[in-house]
Amino acid sequence: MSGGRFSRRELAALLGLGLAAAGNGGAAAPLRGRVGVAPVKPGRLGAGEAGEAVARAVRAATGARTAEAGLRALFSPEDTVGIKLNCLAGRGMSPRPEVVLAFARLLARAGVRPERIVLFERSTRELRRAGFTDCAPFSCEGIDNRWDPEIRTSGQIGSLFARLVTRECTALVSFGVLKDHDLAGVSAGMKNWYGVIHNPNKYHDDNCDPFVADVFRCPVVRDRFRLTVLDAGTAQYDGGPAYRPSATWPLGLVAVSADPVAVEAWGWRVIDAERKRRGLPPLAAADRTPRWIATAARYGLGEGDPAKVREVRG
Amino acid sequence: MSGRRIDRREALRLAGGSWAAAAAAGSLVQLVPAAGEAYRPGQRVEGGPIEGIEASWWKRLDGNRVECGLCPRKCRVADRERGTCGARENRGGTYHSLVWGLACALHVDPVEKKPFFHVRPGSRALSYATAGCNVECKFCQNWEISQFRPEQVGSVWMPPDAMVMAARRAGAPLVAATYSEPVIFWEYVRDVSKAARKAGIGSLVVSNGSIQEKPLLEVLPLLEAYKVDLKSFRERFYREVVRGELRPVLDTLERIRKAGVWLEIVVLIVPTLNDSDAEIRDLARWVKASLGPDVPVHFSRFHPTYRLTNLPPTPVATLDRLWKLAKAEGLEFVYVGNVPGHPGESTDCPGCGARLIHRIGYRVLENRLKKGRCPDCGRVIPGVW
Incomplete structure (x- = not known):
């Protein structure tokens, strides 16, 4: 490790072996299986409230003394950080701009240059629709069909990836929401990466298994991935991926994890608990088991055993 | 494709339009006009959103979902999602073809x-x-159109x-x-x-x-x-x-x-x-x-x-x-x-x-x-x- 940033090997070791990180006030606890959560209000939010929630969740996820130190352990000042948003469902069920901007500001305070922080989605139109109109000093852009011409094969998928991801970003963050998905079961951080390939419609068979894991496993994503952040102030337990207001509930959390699989397993658990509370069958009984979580774990991408996923309150 | 390809200018001519007239009218646009607005035959269409038409073969399921009735995949498609082909989209419980008229x-x-x-x-x-296809042959000779969504390729408006x-x-x-x-x-x-x-x-x-x-x-x-x-x-x-x-x-x-x-x-x-x-x-x-x-x-x-x-x-x-x-x-x-x-x-x-x-x-x-x-x-x- 140099300058407080984990190398890919160190991060993999951390995630895979559960070793304690050391140095520079960075993450002091194992990151594998660890999901940091902090309370956040649903609905409209002040910048201060959003900042506080995000910082607490980052601290909880990394075990660092400060959120900035936690991020410094994961990102380098030289990084160009792409923050992939999930705005498919419009303003009602997208990460709120104030939460996203709070995270971007935190990243900047951790040393990443603001002009190298890029908030992005599949299209500029989706960003605008979700309220991302003024994101200065950060970049905010749609992929808008700018694809790297190389077909990349990963497991069963073969796709063009966004040029922004393959050529411009050195680090990636999945910034999503927590919601039910009609086919994938859960849409949180990992399913969000479907938005960086040109042909996501091809990969919804068999409850998206193994395709969600295959997209993530592609080196252009896997090697750049640093964090998943979920704005789960409001979450959705049914009727996704579109926004269905009647199927939402105020979960009131921001969730952060450096383990891309654990946070999905956590989200599955949370959604199923809410479904149970409302008398709905669990996702497995509703014909949408997110089996791709187990597949991702089998690939060695993170912790998929719900029993080993630890929710750490910040 | 070794056949004689028709370029935009020729498409306009074949369709009976005039390149100059179309250009003057600003018809070489990025986005598909909203419903009710007409394209000119031969007009270049790229980007999105695409209005589309209601599809002819599908049925409604519970919770705004639909089932496509066109190919054997019988895609079950949630609201705002597309079928495997990428050319059909569920919009609020109604299934749409996004490619009608877009060659x-x-x-x-x-x-x-x-x-x-x-x-x-x-x-x-x-x-x-x-654009679009309902399978994904690994040897597809035309993958640059078949494996893409309609808004990802340039098209020409060519109604029947x-x-x-x-x-x-x-x-x-x-x-x-x-x-x-x-x-x-x-x-x-x-x-x-x-x-x-x-x-x-x-x-x-x-x-x-x-x-x-x-x-x-x-x-x-x-x-x-x-x-x-x-x-x-x-x-x-x-x-x-x-x-x-x-x-x-x-x-x-x-x-x-x-x-x-x-x-x-x-x-x-x-x-x-x-x-x-x-x-x-x-x-x-x-x-x-x-x-x-x-x-x-x-x-x-x-x-x-x-x-x-x-x-x-x-x-x-x-x-x-x-x-x-x-x-x-x-x-x-x-x-x-x-x-x-x-x-x-x-x-x-x-x-x-x-x-x-x-x-x-x-x-x-x-x-x-x-x-x-x-x-x-x-x-x-x-x-x-």
Whole structure:
């Protein structure tokens, strides 16, 4: 490790072996299986409230003394950080701009240059629709069909990836929401990466298994991935991926994890608990088991055993 | 695509519009206009959002979900999501086709290029496609349009009447839905075929055959001929290389034959994957028994592309072997494709063996047919002559 940033090997070791990180006030606890959560209000939010929630969740996820130190352990000042948003469902069920901007500001305070922080989605139109109109000093852009011409094969998928991801970003963050998905079961951080390939419609068979894991496993994503952040102030337990207001509930959390699989397993658990509370069958009984979580774990991408996923309150 | 490609300027001209007028009116726009606004035929359309039309074959499920009724995949599609083809989208519980009228490829090709060898030899076909496909062949030759969504490729607005007018101006007695997968733009195929029929123009479909019975039977009466790409005679190949199913394709072949629409079959022979004697023997026997010995079967040469670049082009010796094998099994019209100059490009009389249509590449050098019969022995040669 140099300058407080984990190398890919160190991060993999951390995630895979559960070793304690050391140095520079960075993450002091194992990151594998660890999901940091902090309370956040649903609905409209002040910048201060959003900042506080995000910082607490980052601290909880990394075990660092400060959120900035936690991020410094994961990102380098030289990084160009792409923050992939999930705005498919419009303003009602997208990460709120104030939460996203709070995270971007935190990243900047951790040393990443603001002009190298890029908030992005599949299209500029989706960003605008979700309220991302003024994101200065950060970049905010749609992929808008700018694809790297190389077909990349990963497991069963073969796709063009966004040029922004393959050529411009050195680090990636999945910034999503927590919601039910009609086919994938859960849409949180990992399913969000479907938005960086040109042909996501091809990969919804068999409850998206193994395709969600295959997209993530592609080196252009896997090697750049640093964090998943979920704005789960409001979450959705049914009727996704579109926004269905009647199927939402105020979960009131921001969730952060450096383990891309654990946070999905956590989200599955949370959604199923809410479904149970409302008398709905669990996702497995509703014909949408997110089996791709187990597949991702089998690939060695993170912790998929719900029993080993630890929710750490910040 | 080695056919004559129509550029935007020519598309405008063919469609009866004027390039200068369109440009002056600012019609070369990025986005599709909202509902109610009209495009000019030949107008360039790219980006999104796309308005689309309500699809014709689907049913509503609970919770704003829909089930597509077009192809055997029967995609269950949640609100704001698309089917596997990428060309159909659920919007608030109503399923939409996003590609009606949006031709992303438009060429004048010889009909032999489709290939149809028993349909009006030497004729030209105005050939069109939209973006999208319901399978994902790892060897797809047209993946740059078939494996993309409509807003990811540039298209030209060509409603059915404009298509027919373009065919007339190009001197083409045929229009052909081809290149990507016509099943995913089936409403467009239906409406172009209706307009073509009124104008005395024949309509062809070049398809993978993955379609449900109802939409197939609704459109078949409008067609002059149907070519099916039978990718293999093994389910495993369909599962692993095509991401589709064999059985529904065989059902389609039988339905087309039963409906009396002229049928030809193409099998792309991919080295080591579907080139065994056993598989081709099974295929030939099935065609003979289920469809009849007079259905033309074309064995085409594979060239590495898309996701299958680790295999060499099909050896000509392999095609020779399978060509002979299929004929020995009793198929009367077996052809070899993508090997210019191969004797398997020509049509010989199954009765007396005389050469009837001599072809090299897509060119017809001689056509000796007399009113659909062999001039030497008088045998009827089936087809649309």
